[in-house]
Amino acid sequence: MAKFTSKFPELAFYVKDELCKFHNGEYSTQDKAEIEVLEKLADVVREAGDTPKPKAPAKKSSGK
Numbered sequence: 001m002a003k004f005t006s007k008f009p010e011l012a013f014y015v016k017d018e019l020c021k022f023h024n025g026e027y028s029t030q031d032k033a034e035i036e037v038l039e040k041l042a043d044v045v046r047e048a049g050d051t052p053k054p055k056a057p058a059k060k061s062s063g064k
Contacts, residue, residue: 002035003028003047011044013037 004027011022015034020027027044029035038044 004038004044006044
């Protein structure tokens with residue numbers, strides 16, 4: 001779950017021609033398209049506690 005905050009309590013934005021709105025300056029989503037749009041908005045900050053975990057590095061094969 002990605003959580004975002006805005007200094008504007010009722011900020012609105014569009015994703016795929018659908019209107020989405022912040023409520024009380026907060027917005028939560030799991031939708032990848034919404035996250036991509038939100039990360040590009042200047043007045044929006046993603047909360048630090050919900051950053052995605054990095055993937056583990058791939059294991060190397062021995063090649064023997």
